Amino acid sequence: MEYLIVGGSIAAASALTAIRKNTPQAEVRVVADEPVPFYYRPLIPYLLDGSRTADEILFAEHPPTVLGAELLHDQCIGVESKQHLVRLRSGRELRYGKLLLAAGGAPVMLLDDLPGAKSEGVFALRSLDDAVKIRQYLLHCKTVAIIGGGLVGIKAAEALFRAGLSVTVIEQQPHILALRADSFAADAIAERLRSKGMTLLTEEDSEEIVTSAGKVNTLRLASGRTVTADMVILAVGVKPNIDFLKNAGLEIEHGIVVNQQMQSSVPDIYAAGDLIQFIDQADGKTVVSGLWSNAVHSGRVAGCCMSGGRAVLPPLLSVMNSTEIAGLPLLSAGVLDDPQGRYTVFAEACGNSYRKLLFDQNRLVGMIFLGQTERAGVYANLIRCQIPLEKSRREQLVREVMGAIKRV
Amino acid sequence: MQLIYVQTDRCLGCRTCEIQCRVEHAEEKNLFAAIRQIHPPKKRLFIEQQGKVKAPILCHHCxxxxxxxxxxxxxxxxxxxxxxxxxxxxxxxxxxxxxxxxxxxxxxxxxxxxxxxCDRCPDREIPACVASCPTKALRLVDADQLSKERRQEILFRGSSLAE
Incomplete structure (x- = not known):
């Protein structure tokens, strides 16, 4: 049995590890389109200011080498499921016994029709290569505009600010970090970023990237405002990388539809990582998400099931994020806001700390911790595993979280 | 593999384990140096209480x-x-x-x-929390050994009833 993995990041690595546990001898091939060894993708913003070098964010042990798999740096452009065949950019065709699709996400290029988006000095930030290019280019820059105030945008903004650039972030939504925080937490973070000297513009749309001598010069916004920028970074978001699967006959909605064993609707094809859709345990919606830990779990389950083992996908959340921004930890999971008044919400703020819990009847469905991290995992796992809580338990939880802004 | 086994009925909640955990992770492994460190060491296990039950909660190395x-x-x-x-x-x-x-x-x-x-105190044979527990509520045991102990305990109870 030959295994073929399409993808070169953590879902592929965990799947490979799982396959090797079950079948030490089987032939495994990995097709990865980035011409670099496996690396920790969430760390690429740290390359921008040089706080990490490219070598420092590589996996300590390169999975294909350690686990004995053949690695091809090539791009998969099509899957012929009937012939069990995969077409590659180089023209090569590979046969497979079982195929795992773990090609991850691709940056949203909503802005392709933005005038000037193709000019010199406009970058996306998704791969190691992107980060290296930005790092080289920023030596000639004094100002940078970042389109998109999500996690990647803000992380990039902080790194470029540390590198000494004057930074402007442009966000369409009324507040930054729309998917990771509610308006209160986002505003508190925005306030801290502004006080450091960054410019954050919300409810602004980019209209045109103005160039001079072929290079980025100014960003013009829909409101008529202009932002001077020697460099523009597009951090609008990520979508599942599934365009190459158009003719494969897979069932695809938001992402690839898979069962609990990560099997797609086509026999012998499995999928894992950022390109699958799953049910969010907090609100029951079908979602895709780009969370590292979800990719680890889905990759492991796919690898195990492909190679004859038994595993089921654990309950997952689409929001289960933790990060540190402007010196404040921000941990959020599940449902973060309640515009329709569906949930019972408890929130408390004091100094730099903010905590919020959202209950749906007898279940905790959402949490935000800003400035404090204490026991966050306990609450996140109550949400993830949909643990029913009695009234007394809920009251105790609220007392624990709200009463104790600083526990020693 | 060895596990740290907590016998909750023995725990008084005295927090000796928490203190010794901090001391073990201090630059110089003694209390007086630890509390005077610029950044005092943090504990890696936590005494919690629910009702009358107190117990240290620690990493399971899942x-x-x-x-x-x-x-x-x-x-x-x-x-x-x-x-x-x-x-x-x-x-x-x-x-x-x-x-x-x-x-x-x-x-x-x-x-x-x-x-x-928790790093299971790599410099020590017996972790600091286990070594310091005054009531032996914390024990370092082998998982198989523990099962055997429990079986023996049941047998012992049975035989004493029979007598």
Missing amino acids: DDSPCMAACITGSLYRDEHGIVQRKDELCIGCWSCIMACPFGVVARDADVHVAVK
Whole structure:
């Protein structure tokens, strides 16, 4: 049995590890389109200011080498499921016994029709290569505009600010970090970023990237405002990388539809990582998400099931994020806001700390911790595993979280 | 593999284990130096109380460890003894492991900006918490040995009833 993995990041690595546990001898091939060894993708913003070098964010042990798999740096452009065949950019065709699709996400290029988006000095930030290019280019820059105030945008903004650039972030939504925080937490973070000297513009749309001598010069916004920028970074978001699967006959909605064993609707094809859709345990919606830990779990389950083992996908959340921004930890999971008044919400703020819990009847469905991290995992796992809580338990939880802004 | 076994009926909640955990993770391993350290060491186990039951809650070094799955830098790894360890220099303080741990036993050391967790005291044969527990509520046991002990206990109870 030959295994073929399409993808070169953590879902592929965990799947490979799982396959090797079950079948030490089987032939495994990995097709990865980035011409670099496996690396920790969430760390690429740290390359921008040089706080990490490219070598420092590589996996300590390169999975294909350690686990004995053949690695091809090539791009998969099509899957012929009937012939069990995969077409590659180089023209090569590979046969497979079982195929795992773990090609991850691709940056949203909503802005392709933005005038000037193709000019010199406009970058996306998704791969190691992107980060290296930005790092080289920023030596000639004094100002940078970042389109998109999500996690990647803000992380990039902080790194470029540390590198000494004057930074402007442009966000369409009324507040930054729309998917990771509610308006209160986002505003508190925005306030801290502004006080450091960054410019954050919300409810602004980019209209045109103005160039001079072929290079980025100014960003013009829909409101008529202009932002001077020697460099523009597009951090609008990520979508599942599934365009190459158009003719494969897979069932695809938001992402690839898979069962609990990560099997797609086509026999012998499995999928894992950022390109699958799953049910969010907090609100029951079908979602895709780009969370590292979800990719680890889905990759492991796919690898195990492909190679004859038994595993089921654990309950997952689409929001289960933790990060540190402007010196404040921000941990959020599940449902973060309640515009329709569906949930019972408890929130408390004091100094730099903010905590919020959202209950749906007898279940905790959402949490935000800003400035404090204490026991966050306990609450996140109550949400993830949909643990029913009695009234007394809920009251105790609220007392624990709200009463104790600083526990020693 | 060896486990730290907690007998909750023996725990008084005296927090000796917490103190000794901090001391063990101080630069110089004594109490007086530890409290005078610029950034005092953080504890890696936590005495909690529910009703009348008190017990230290500590890292289980889970087989399928959620903290390792969540670590985005490769800082967390499993060593040759099966213990989940952390490489200090790789930790960026993103707190993903704190978010992932269902037991809440990964803590944030805000002073030095790294996550801290139980490392089973690599410099000692018996971990500091176990060695210091005055009531022997904490014990370092072999998992198989523990099952055997429990079976013997049941047998002992049965035989004393028969008499």
